[in-house]
Amino acid sequence: MVPTTYTLKEGSGVDKSIDILEHETVPKHEVMTKKEKEVLLNSLGITEKDLPKIASDDPAIMEMNTKSGDVIKITRKSETAGHVFYYRRVV
Amino acid sequence: MIMTSKISDIVFGIMSPQQVKILARVRVVSSDLYDADGYPVEGGVMDPRLGVIDPGLHCRTCGGGIGECMGHFGYLELAKPVINVLYVKTIYQILKITCRKCGRILTVAPEGDAAKKKKKTADKKTIPSRCPHCRGQQKKILFVKPYTYYEDKNELNPEMIRERFEKIPERDLKKIGFRGGRPEWLILTLFPIPPVTMRPSITLESGERSEDDLTHKLVDVVRINQSLKENVDIGAPEFILNDLWELVQYHISTYFDNELTGIPLARHRSGRPLKGLVQRLKAKEGRIRGNLLGKRVNFSARTVISPDPKISINEVGVPVPVATELTIPEYVTDINIRGIKDLFKSEKVNYVVRPDGRRIKVTLENKKDLLTSIGPDWIAERQLRDGDIALFNRQPSLHRVSIMAHRVKVMPYKTFRMNPSSCPPYNADFDGDEMNLHVLQTQEARVEADFLMDVKHNIISPKFGGPIIGLDLDQISGVYLLTSKGASFTKEEASQLFADSGIDVDLPDKEKFTGKEIFSVLLPKNLNIEFKAHACRKCDDCKKRDCPYDCWVTIEKGELKRGVIDKTGVGAEKGKIIGRLHRIVSNDEIMDFINNYGRIGVSMLMKRGFSLGISDLDLPEQAHKTIKEEIEDSVKESHKLINQYNKKELKILPGMTPEESLEAQIMNVLASGVSRVGDVVGKSMKKSDISVMFTAGAKGSLINTTQMAAVVGQETILGKRIKRGYLNRTLPHIVPHDLSPGSHGFVKRGFKDGLTPFELFWNIMNGREGLMDKSLRTRKSGYMQRRLVNALQDLKVHHDGTVRNAHNQIVQFAAGEDKIDPSKSDWGTVDWKEFIETQLKGIVG
Numbered sequence: 032m033v034p035t036t037y038t039l040k041e042g043s044g045v046d047k048s049i050d051i052l053e054h055e056t057v058p059k060h061e062v063m064t065k066k067e068k069e070v071l072l073n074s075l076g077i078t079e080k081d082l083p084k085i086a087s088d089d090p091a092i093m094e095m096n097t098k099s100g101d102v103i104k105i106t107r108k109s110e111t112a113g114h115v116f117y118y119r120r121v122v
Numbered sequence: 123m124i125m126t127s128k129i130s131d132i133v134f135g136i137m138s139p140q141q142v143k144i145l146a147r148v149r150v151v152s153s154d155l156y157d158a159d160g161y162p163v164e165g166g167v168m169d170p171r172l173g174v175i176d177p178g179l180h181c182r183t184c185g186g187g188i189g190e191c192m193g194h195f196g197y198l199e200l201a202k203p204v205i206n207v208l209y210v211k212t213i214y215q216i217l218k219i220t221c222r223k224c225g226r227i228l229t230v231a232p233e234g235d236a237a238k239k240k241k242k243t244a245d246k247k248t249i250p251s252r253c254p255h256c257r258g259q260q261k262k263i264l265f266v267k268p269y270t271y272y273e274d275k276n277e278l279n280p281e282m283i284r285e286r287f288e289k290i291p292e293r294d295l296k297k298i299g300f301r302g303g304r305p306e307w308l309i310l311t312l313f314p315i316p317p318v319t320m321r322p323s324i325t326l327e328s329g330e331r332s333e334d335d336l337t338h339k340l341v342d343v344v345r346i347n348q349s350l351k352e353n354v355d356i357g358a359p360e361f362i363l364n365d366l367w368e369l370v371q372y373h374i375s376t377y378f379d380n381e382l383t384g385i386p387l388a389r390h391r392s393g394r395p396l397k398g399l400v401q402r403l404k405a406k407e408g409r410i411r412g413n414l415l416g417k418r419v420n421f422s423a424r425t426v427i428s429p430d431p432k433i434s435i436n437e438v439g440v441p442v443p444v445a446t447e448l449t450i451p452e453y454v455t456d457i458n459i460r461g462i463k464d465l466f467k468s469e470k471v472n473y474v475v476r477p478d479g480r481r482i483k484v485t486l487e488n489k490k491d492l493l494t495s496i497g498p499d500w501i502a503e504r505q506l507r508d509g510d511i512a513l514f515n516r517q518p519s520l521h522r523v524s525i526m527a528h529r530v531k532v533m534p535y536k537t538f539r540m541n542p543s544s545c546p547p548y549n550a551d552f553d554g555d556e557m558n559l560h561v562l563q564t565q566e567a568r569v570e571a572d573f574l575m576d577v578k579h580n581i582i583s584p585k586f587g588g589p590i591i592g593l594d595l596d597q598i599s600g601v602y603l604l605t606s607k608g609a610s611f612t613k614e615e616a617s618q619l620f621a622d623s624g625i626d627v628d629l630p631d632k633e634k635f636t637g638k639e640i641f642s643v644l645l646p647k648n649l650n651i652e653f654k655a656h657a658c659r660k661c662d663d664c665k666k667r668d669c670p671y672d673c674w675v676t677i678e679k680g681e682l683k684r685g686v687i688d689k690t691g692v693g694a695e696k697g698k699i700i701g702r703l704h705r706i707v708s709n710d711e712i713m714d715f716i717n718n719y720g721r722i723g724v725s726m727l728m729k730r731g732f733s734l735g736i737s738d739l740d741l742p743e744q745a746h747k748t749i750k751e752e753i754e755d756s757v758k759e760s761h762k763l764i765n766q767y768n769k770k771e772l773k774i775l776p777g778m779t780p781e782e783s784l785e786a787q788i789m790n791v792l793a794s795g796v797s798r799v800g801d802v803v804g805k806s807m808k809k810s811d812i813s814v815m816f817t818a819g820a821k822g823s824l825i826n827t828t829q830m831a832a833v834v835g836q837e838t839i840l841g842k843r844i845k846r847g848y849l850n851r852t853l854p855h856i857v858p859h860d861l862s863p864g865s866h867g868f869v870k871r872g873f874k875d876g877l878t879p880f881e882l883f884w885n886i887m888n889g890r891e892g893l894m895d896k897s898l899r900t901r902k903s904g905y906m907q908r909r910l911v912n913a914l915q916d917l918k919v920h921h922d923g924t925v926r927n928a929h930n931q932i933v934q935f936a937a938g939e940d941k942i943d944p945s946k947s948d949w950g951t952v953d954w955k956e957f958i959e960t961q962l963k964g965i966v967g
Contacts, residue, residue, distance in 0.1 A: 075924060081931045111950070112940035 052094050059106040060091050063118075068102045071118060085119035097121050135302030136209075139312040147171050147183050148196035150315050153345035155333070167340045168318055172196055175322040193317025198344055200313050201351035202367050203280040205269045207375040207382060208400075209308040213283065214265040216290070216305050218249060219298065222273070223258035225289025227298060230254045267384045269375060279367070284309040313347075313374065315340060335396040339377040339388065346370050421448055421561040428552050430539035431724055432624070434717050435591060436577035438514050438528035438559065439539025440506060445532040448561045449473065449503035450510060454496060462502050466493050475501035506530050506561060511568050513560040513575065514540070516548040520907065523547035523583065523590060527575035543597070543720050544577055546694045547590050578713040582704050584945035589701055589712075592694035593720050595820050596732070599811075600723025601641070602657075602818035603730060605687040607672045609637030616640050619729065623721035638682040644718055645680040646707050652676050653698045656689040656819035689819025692719060696819075701948055738810035739831040739874045745806035749799050749832050753870050756795025757863050760788040764861045784861070785843060789836060792863055796835040800828040807831065834869035834877070837888040843867055844884055853880055919943075 051057055063071065072079065085092055085103060092103070101121045109115040137145075151165040162168040171182040173193030181191035205213065219228055228249050251260050264272040271278040287306035295305070321334035333341075350366040376388035380398035387395040403409045423444045430439055440448075449472050454462055465471050466489070474492055475481050477499040484492060496502070506512075508531050515525040526547065533539055538557055545551060562568045573579070583590035593601060603609065611619070616635045620627050620643075627643055629635075658673040666674050667684065675685030677699070691699045703712050741749070766772040767784045775783040804824050807813060816822045829835070837844060844867030850858035856865045864870070867884040871877050877885060916928040923941045925934040937943075944950055 075922065075932065075935075077930070077932065081926075081929075083932060109939040111938055111942070112936070115936060115939040117935060 050094070051090055057091060058108070060095060061104045061106075062095065062097055063102045063104050067104075071102065079120055082118055082120040084122045087121050092121055133302065136307045137314070138303065138307050142195070142197050142312040142314045145195045146197040146314065147194040148315070150196045150198045150344055151348075153341050153348060155337070155341065156331070167196075167315060167337060167344060168323070169196060172315070173317040173319040175318050191319070193319030195317060196315035198313040198315055198347060200311055200370065201347055201354055202363075202370070203284050203309045203311045204313075204367075204371045204374050205280050205283070206308050206310055207269055207378050210265070210267075210269050213305075213308050214263070214271065216287065216298075216300070217263045217271060217278070217283065220286065220290055220294075221253035221256060221258055222260060222286065224253060224256040225286060225294075226253065226255040226291065227294045228253055228260065268382045269371060280309045280371075284311075310374065313343065335390070336377070336399070338390070339373065339396060339398070342373045342388075343370065343377060346373055419560065421563060423448060423559045424556055426537045427540055427550060427555050427557050428537040429542040430533075431542055431597075431720060433531055433539060433541055434529070435541040435544045435713060436526075436528055437531045437541070438512065439533040439537075440512075440530050440559065441536045441538070442532060442534060443536065444538075444559070445506040445530070447472075448506045448559075450506065450561060451475070451563060452502045452504050454500040454502055455498055459497065462504070463493060463496070465502065465504050466496070470505045470507070471502045472505060473503040475503070506532065508532055511562060511571050511576075513562065513571060514538075514548075514557060515560070516550050516555065516557045518904065520549075521547075521585065523580050524549075525575070526577050526580055527571035528577060541717070541720070542594060543591055543694070543716055545594070546592075547577075547580065547583075578709040581700070581709065581712050581716070582945060583695075586695070586949055587701075587944045587947035588695055588949050589697050589704070590695060591716060592697040592700050593692045593716065593723060594694055596727050597720045597723035598689055598693055598818050598820040599732060599814055600726035601692060601719060602686060602688045602814060602820070604637040604722065604726045605641050605682065605685075606637065607686070611635045611637065611640060615729070619722060619725050622725035622728065623718060625718050625721070638684075640722075641687060641719075642677075642681045644715070645677065645682070646703070646711065647680040648706055649677055649680045649699070649702065651698060651702045653690060655686050655691065656693075656696070657686055657817045686818075688817070692716075693819060732811055732814075734811045736874060738808075738812045739827070739872075740808070741803065741831055742806055745802055748802050752795050752798050752802065753833060756791050757868075757870070759791045759795075760863050763787050763791065767861070788861075788863065789843065792836050792868055796828070796833055799833050800824055803828045803832050828872075830873045832872045834872060834881070834885065836863075837867035837869060837884040839867075839887060839891055844887060853883070855880075 052060060072082075075081075079100070079102075082102065087093075087097070087099060095103075097103070099121055103119045103121060105117040105119060107115055107117060148169045148171045149165065150167060150169070152163050154163045154166050155168045156166075157163055162170050164170070170179075171194060173183075174181045174186070174188050174191050177188050180187055181194075183194045184191050186192075220226065221228055249260070252258065253260060261274045263278075266272065271283065284306050287304070287309070290305060295301075316336065318337075321336040321340075323331050323333045323337065326332055346366060346369045350363065350370055353363055353366060372385060373388070375382060375385065376396070376398055378398055379400035380388050380396055381401065388398075390396055401408070406412060423440075425441065425444065433439055452458070452462060452465075462471070466484070469484075469489075471484050473481055473483055474496060482488070482492065508529075510530040511527050512530050513525055514528045517524075519525055524547065526544075528540075531539075538559065540550075540557075542552075548557070550557065562571055577591070581589050581591045611634070613629060613633060613635065616629055619640065620629075625644070629643070653675050655673040655675050657671065658669075659671055667676065668674075669685070672684065672686050675687065675691060676683040687699070690696050700712060700715065703715060707715075763772060763784060767780065770780070772780060772784055772787075774780055775786060778786065807827070812822070812827060814820075816824060816827060839846065843863075844852050846852070848854055848856075851860065852865060852867070867888070869877055869881040869885060871881060917925055917933060918927075919925055919937040923936050924932050925937050926932050942950065942952060
């Protein structure tokens with residue numbers, strides 16, 4: 032039976048008891064250390080600005096302890112290569 | 123034309139009245155075009171100082187002839203200012219945010235630290251009701267399309283708006299980001315009259331002049347403006363002035379854009395809507411998409427294509443009438459002069475270009491004179507001949523292999539001839555398709571085309587790493603029959619096969635040849651490959667090399683040891699052998715492989731004979747019986763389901779209503795019944811040329827055959843059983859609410875036995891849906907692809923494997939995530955293990 036009334040609480044929709052980072056469809060997010068960051072940027076021959084961005088209010092980023100300018104290493108599953116790394120700069 | 127200077131920069135903005143005046147050479151005062159003698163009126167819209175459009179005449183302003191003089195602007199002094207319709211929105215916005223008294227912007231810009239804080243709150247606020255600068259009370263501005271403004275019910279005329287805009291200080295304009303001019307320039311006071319060169323009139327055969335749409339429009343503007351001016355001068359009553367003013371506004375607006383909403387279209391005398399300036403630029407046939415992004419070109423030809431398996435895949439048969447019209451410039455030197463003179467004598471030169479650049483058509487009369495005077499530094503434009511390189515294209519050009527370089531082969535008749543094996547990249551067939559041919563005019567272009575665009579360099583598709591060109595249809599059937607078990611040939615037959623295909627080989631001295639031996643003759647000696655053929659029956663227990671059906675193909679050291687060659691071996695897109703050849707031989711050799719084996723396949727069919735008839739679809743009595751039983755069983759099964767449904771005992775599937783569950787289960791039961799029939803047909807049908815075609819993968823499938831020989835099965839609309847038609851039934855003779863298969867599009871007969879009229883009707887419904895679907899899908903996917911290509915066109919894979927855009931920003935850290943270049947892969951992957959193994963076998967043995 033379909034309930035006839037709904038009650039909406041403020042802030043509902045976000046269930047704090049679930050850790051989204053543990054969810055199977057959320058790829059692994061890691062904050063890179065300064066050193067790792069430097070190695071990455073050097074190997075690609077780019078400055079921080081050329082990295083793709085990720086919003087600071089991205090659900091996964093909100094769950095992590097980051098600050099603007101951090102680089103996040105994301106390990107995604109890949110159909111072609113097994114797993115693959117993506118790097119995002121928090122803005 | 124010689125370029126003497128370079129454009130350093132271009133500024134886009136709005137023209138000020140001063141600029142209009144500086145640009146202009148004529149002050150237009152008269153709405154007459156020509157006087158009684160037919161000469162253009164000075165001060166009219168066709169004033170001779172505005173440029174030349176008649177051949178032989180010279181410009182009164184610059185003295186240039188046609189093509190030299192680009193035309194000159196004129197101007198018209200408007201009696202009263204008029205709004206530029208293309209900027210109505212901007213005008214409205216500026217009116218809203220500026221003070222009606224002092225002209226300042228209706229905000230105070232905060233300074234210092236406060237600026238940062240207030241920034242976010244400022245844009246949320248509405249416009250204040252009092253000017254923060256002069257405390258003047260503001261009124262509500264209303265904009266009514268297309269070009270009327272009201273302030274508290276009172277109309278604001280262009281004159282008033284202009285006055286207000288004049289008061290806006292420069293520094294305020296900077297703040298609101300208004301660059302490239304003054305806002306009052308959005309209200310026209312001087313109206314530029316474009317040069318006649320952009321609105322040429324045409325002289326009809328009757329000697330009558332037909333003017334361009336823009337000229338007509340300009341005449342209207344000038345005429346109404348004239349009468350407005352006269353009325354202003356004599357002090358006519360305001361309502362008359364307003365009417366005329368409105369009319370000038372209308373004419374100028376439609377001159378700019380004749381598709382404005384809210385005003386009637388300006389029409390030609392014939393009733394055809396006139397083309398405004400916007401219409402000239404906009405849309406598919408507009409200046410941008412029609413003339414700049416896409417142009418008509420010279421040295422090209424278009425005609426119907428037809429097949430010719432005797433020419434190479436990188437050749438194109440060019441009909442004689444086309445070949446005699448298209449030319450290639452040949453630069454005359456001391457070395458080639460004799461050859462060119464010979465061409466001359468055989469009338470193969472259409473034009474010559476003298477050292478001074480004059481182009482002369484070669485005719486019978488001047489041929490002799492030209493022959494004596496021709497020498498180095500002349501250019502002879504000679505006709506197309508065999509071996510010339512030309513680009514061949516079929517629209518829609520969706521990928522790079524939609525245009526490739528072919529060698530010209532001049533042939534009789536009137537169609538372009540191409541090898542049927544080159545059809546897949548163009549997605550061409552011969553049901554009336556037309557294709558375009560472009561003849562390259564410079565040596566650089568020809569070399570580039572030869573090295574990059576020749577068909578032989580594009581056999582391996584960059585999109586999936588397999589051959590996009592291979593054998594097809596009869597060629598596959600032929601090769602299949604040649605290499606299948608038991609095919610045996612005498613030496614004479616074998617030689618005949620090669621001779622028919624135009625191949626010159628030395629056959630070993632042997633009496634009997636198997637088909638596999640004949641196939642091996644042309645294989646490169648270092649070819650090693652092993653794969654399952656298309657004919658593979660997918661047995662549960664694969665015996666691999668001992669396959670009883672000869673479907674395990676082994677080629678060792680260029681010798682076909684076992685297995686039958688079919689679609690998976692040599693077909694377009696699938697052909698494993700072609701894919702492997704590309705690793706071990708040159709592109710020329712792959713091309714020869716496809717050419718030769720294609721011809722051998724066809725010759726084989728010609729020798730053996732290949733045909734099919736209705737009787738090929740005959741099934742044994744026993745099979746008919748089992749098929750009937752299978753179908754009746756599945757119909758019975760669905761009746762059982764219907765009974766359960768009626769009694770509400772039916773198993774309801776997750777996420778579905780009872781009705782949906784019933785439908786899904788009925789469809790399932792029937793489909794499995796039909797598939798069992800397919801198995802029966804596959805097992806009991808006698809070997810025929812039909813079965814050759816589908817086992818080899820040349821054309822058709824077991825499903826097609828089953829539909830012909832036994833049962834068509836369920837006809838569907840939108841993936842569901844047929845539901846539409848009459849109230850609660852599909853056809854009038856059916857009992858309402860009947861759910862049985864026979865009432866909802868299940869066809870239990872085959873095409874050979876024939877369908878009942880009702881079954882045929884359902885079959886046609888399904889067929890029509892297929893047609894609609896196809897046309898809708900191609901249109902939709904075409905547009906999707908266009909948007910995708912436009913969005914991704916600046917992406918590039920760099921040397922470090924990253925994908926970056928034009929700003930050098932990284933989009934993907936590893937191209938395709940695996941850094942594999944599909945054009946250098948085997949169907950998207952690199953199987954190192956297999957590659958090394960097979961190669962080792964070739965070397966070690």
